[in-house]
Amino acid sequence: MPVDVPVEKWSGKVREITIGATQDQGGSRTKTVTVGGETTLPFLYFEGEIPHRPVIAVEVKDQKPEDWSPLLKQVWGDAMADPGTWAKAAEEKGADLIMLTFCLNGPDGNPNTAEQARWAVRQVLDATGLPLIVNGPGQAELDNELIVAVAEEAAGERLLLGCCEDRNYRTIVAAALGHGHLVQARTAMDVNLAKQLNILISDMQLPLERVIMDPTTGALGYGIEYGYSVMERLRLAALQGDSMTQLPMLVTPGEEAWKTKEAKVGEGIPAEWGDWNERGVNWEVITATSLIESGAGIVVLRHPDGVKRVHAAIDALTSGK
Amino acid sequence: MALSGIQIYKLLPGGERPPNPKANCKECGFPTCLAFAMKLAAKQAELALCPYVSEESQTQLSAASAPPIRLVALGSNGHTIQAGQETVMFRHEKTFFNRPGLFLRVNAATPAEDMTAKVKNADGYSVNYVGMDLTLDGFAVDGSQASADQFASVVETVASLTEKPLILASEKADVISAGLKAAGESKALVYGANSENWEAFADIANEFKVPVAISGAEFEELADLTQKFKSKGVKDLVLDPQPNGIYDALSKFTQLRRLALKKNFRPLGYPVIAFPGDWSDDVEIGAMQSIAKYAGFIVLDSFTPASAYSLLVFRQNIYTDPQKPIQVTPGLYEINKPGPDDPLMVTTNFSITYFSVSNEIEGSGNKGWLLVADAEGMSVLTAWAAGKFDAERIAKSVKLTGAGDKINHKSIILPGHVAVLSGELEEELPGWEIKVGPREAVNLPQYLKMVV
Ligand code: B12
Numbered sequence A: 001m002p003v004d005v006p007v008e009k010w011s012g013k014v015r016e017i018t019i020g021a022t023q024d025q026g027g028s029r030t031k032t033v034t035v036g037g038e039t040t041l042p043f044l045y046f047e048g049e050i051p052h053r054p055v056i057a058v059e060v061k062d063q064k065p066e067d068w069s070p071l072l073k074q075v076w077g078d079a080m081a082d083p084g085t086w087a088k089a090a091e092e093k094g095a096d097l098i099m100l101t102f103c104l105n106g107p108d109g110n111p112n113t114a115e116q117a118r119w120a121v122r123q124v125l126d127a128t129g130l131p132l133i134v135n136g137p138g139q140a141e142l143d144n145e146l147i148v149a150v151a152e153e154a155a156g157e158r159l160l161l162g163c164c165e166d167r168n169y170r171t172i173v174a175a176a177l178g179h180g181h182l183v184q185a186r187t188a189m190d191v192n193l194a195k196q197l198n199i200l201i202s203d204m205q206l207p208l209e210r211v212i213m214d215p216t217t218g219a220l221g222y223g224i225e226y227g228y229s230v231m232e233r234l235r236l237a238a239l240q241g242d243s244m245t246q247l248p249m250l251v252t253p254g255e256e257a258w259k260t261k262e263a264k265v266g267e268g269i270p271a272e273w274g275d276w277n278e279r280g281v282n283w284e285v286i287t288a289t290s291l292i293e294s295g296a297g298i299v300v301l302r303h304p305d306g307v308k309r310v311h312a313a314i315d316a317l318t319s320g321k
Numbered sequence B: 001m002a003l004s005g006i007q008i009y010k011l012l013p014g015g016e017r018p019p020n021p022k023a024n025c026k027e028c029g030f031p032t033c034l035a036f037a038m039k040l041a042a043k044q045a046e047l048a049l050c051p052y053v054s055e056e057s058q059t060q061l062s063a064a065s066a067p068p069i070r071l072v073a074l075g076s077n078g079h080t081i082q083a084g085q086e087t088v089m090f091r092h093e094k095t096f097f098n099r100p101g102l103f104l105r106v107n108a109a110t111p112a113e114d115m116t117a118k119v120k121n122a123d124g125y126s127v128n129y130v131g132m133d134l135t136l137d138g139f140a141v142d143g144s145q146a147s148a149d150q151f152a153s154v155v156e157t158v159a160s161l162t163e164k165p166l167i168l169a170s171e172k173a174d175v176i177s178a179g180l181k182a183a184g185e186s187k188a189l190v191y192g193a194n195s196e197n198w199e200a201f202a203d204i205a206n207e208f209k210v211p212v213a214i215s216g217a218e219f220e221e222l223a224d225l226t227q228k229f230k231s232k233g234v235k236d237l238v239l240d241p242q243p244n245g246i247y248d249a250l251s252k253f254t255q256l257r258r259l260a261l262k263k264n265f266r267p268l269g270y271p272v273i274a275f276p277g278d279w280s281d282d283v284e285i286g287a288m289q290s291i292a293k294y295a296g297f298i299v300l301d302s303f304t305p306a307s308a309y310s311l312l313v314f315r316q317n318i319y320t321d322p323q324k325p326i327q328v329t330p331g332l333y334e335i336n337k338p339g340p341d342d343p344l345m346v347t348t349n350f351s352i353t354y355f356s357v358s359n360e361i362e363g364s365g366n367k368g369w370l371l372v373a374d375a376e377g378m379s380v381l382t383a384w385a386a387g388k389f390d391a392e393r394i395a396k397s398v399k400l401t402g403a404g405d406k407i408n409h410k411s412i413i414l415p416g417h418v419a420v421l422s423g424e425l426e427e428e429l430p431g432w433e434i435k436v437g438p439r440e441a442v443n444l445p446q447y448l449k450m451v452v
């Protein structure tokens, strides 16, 4: 019996965006990363173009984060003491790019400073040739101060700078405009909020070819279904031709998963939760791969075993190409 | 797929050619056959209201109203699992309905003690997630390397160890038959029909009244097979499209779901069975994908608590109805039988939030009163951002539940994330002391030790 498999003819296409600049392009990266360009849903090679594979960023911080899960502190060990060493280690573990995030306080316990931010980004740039994402600690004023300094320090590197949020995007967008960078536009899991922020950003004359959306997510067990569905809806809107949603998406499953009790705590938990390390890595891997399958172009991870497993899954999923 | 009003009209007396003399007789309670057809299309009336529909039309209409993916159920005595009858490609369009069954595969050729241990372990496994006890759904006994007698004895053992539904797998009809006899009452799924052995499997399906899973790498082949089974009167079928990799599984499962929902293609309108261990090096990722992307039954090869827990939670999350966040009833909850000296804490009625907090307090052995405010089922920060968890609402629930009368200290602990509410809450609750707890529930036991 003949079977006529339905193939969707989507009219829209996700913008192609490159992070990082090589020496020829005015930066110092030895590698750049391009995401986007899809004309169909994730991995459905039978009906459209998917020119680039999803990539993995590994998060490193400017100082050793004392509040991270003991499993993470154990696996990165001494590398965590220095952002350059840590980034180098992350590259060795298979990172496609590095996300550098700043702690709220500096090494002296006072609010973090522009000086520390410049130093940290320089360390990372010197230690690895990978492209870079840089995020502030998540407090508007301090974010602006640190990110502006970073944008200057790494002028021309095509960094991805974040986070732009609806309450706080102007300064970061201006810094990106002034120094040849890109921005990460973060909204709280809502299609319309995401579109609105993209409009606000493009109103400042930053071309959408320099914006990556971060629709936020929850971890497995803690609201992943919201992030999962919002990404599916954003991607469907993009394919149906809605220009303001036609941007690659970045999410932070590593941060979300490693915040959960399942990943963070090893004692005094129910026996049914099983082996701590296996569970923690599973939490990150399932959160990340399900989001890749709902449209993420960049996932930010924290554990080297997570990186390894997600990489292998991406290899297998892109083998259909 | 649903018929339009006009399509239905053509099947009613008014639409017959030549017209039926009863056309527009109004006995159905609608002014015309066409009006009735429109109501039928909108699912606001029942076909039975018209006494004059021809038998042929009735058959056509009931076939058209059948779900595009057939519902297939397994198991008995309270342990049933069903798949099929899904209506959407994406969960946000409505919801996914039937959580795919998670089965553990045991090989009939493994030594008896190992197998017994594996089954017992997995059968007894249960994990609590936001107040729900989650378990695996059954076992798949693989008899591909066993004789009929061996298989029968293994199935008998497994059936004696678990009440959960079974999948019996072999391409040999005599092996399956022996297994079904040994399985006793329970309604198993038999796996392993293909273009070669299908007739014998159809006979088994009719004799034992069990659903059959059929394998075929090509859709054409699968569709031919389902039609053959149908011609023998076997309706409960499950499809195994034999993917050869995780990418292929994603494509094939997506195509099958689309064929059913978008084309109403009946020959492939059946639930799908997935064996991620056969096509994914990373079985958890393969199982994760099968849960999100359209499998009805999922067979795993190994069991560890950490793996089962993460997959069961993922399944729960993906199959949550997007229109209804899982909530608990607002009110004052007692944890570990508190007395008037024990602390009063406040949180929201989002299930995940409530259980993160109550589990911490309970697990640490602390006593306490947990006031669950009506925040419309949202987490602390979401509710706060949406204006559903503010000082006014908290004060209101303090009054509503009479929390103040249960304690003798007039102080209340806020979640650390909403420390900003303390000033306003002091105004709303004059004479109360407002304390700010830690941000994360994990740190609550330590905090309680300090304040108590
Ligand atoms: C899932 C989610 C949603 C879901 C809602 C899920 C739900 N039913 O609540 C959806 C998509 C609907 C949603 C919507 C919105 N969201 Co929202 N959402 C999230 C997300 C990803 C996770 C929230 C969650 O479930 N956490 C897990 C639960 C268990 O956490 P929790 O309730 O805080 O409980 C913990 C602690 O607070 C503590 N705790 C709880 N109770 C108590 C009590 C005591 C005494 C103590 C000591 C501790 C304690 O213990 C728990 C575990 O540690 C967060 C971002 C993030 N990753 O955290 C954003 C987030 C909360 N959302 C946010 C926003 C802004 C919104 C919207 C307003 C956006 C919009 N305009 O549409 C809407 C509001 C809803 C509306 N208008 O309808 C913001 C809030 C920002 C802020 N600080 O104000 C966040 C932080 C995202 C962000 N970074 O921007 N959201």
Ligand code: SF4
Binding pocket: B012, B013, B014, B022, B023, B024, B025, B026, B027, B028, B029, B030, B031, B032, B033, B034, B036, B049, B050, B051, B052, B053
């Ligand atoms: S009962 Fe209604 S539908 Fe049937 S013939 Fe009369 S008017 Fe038409």
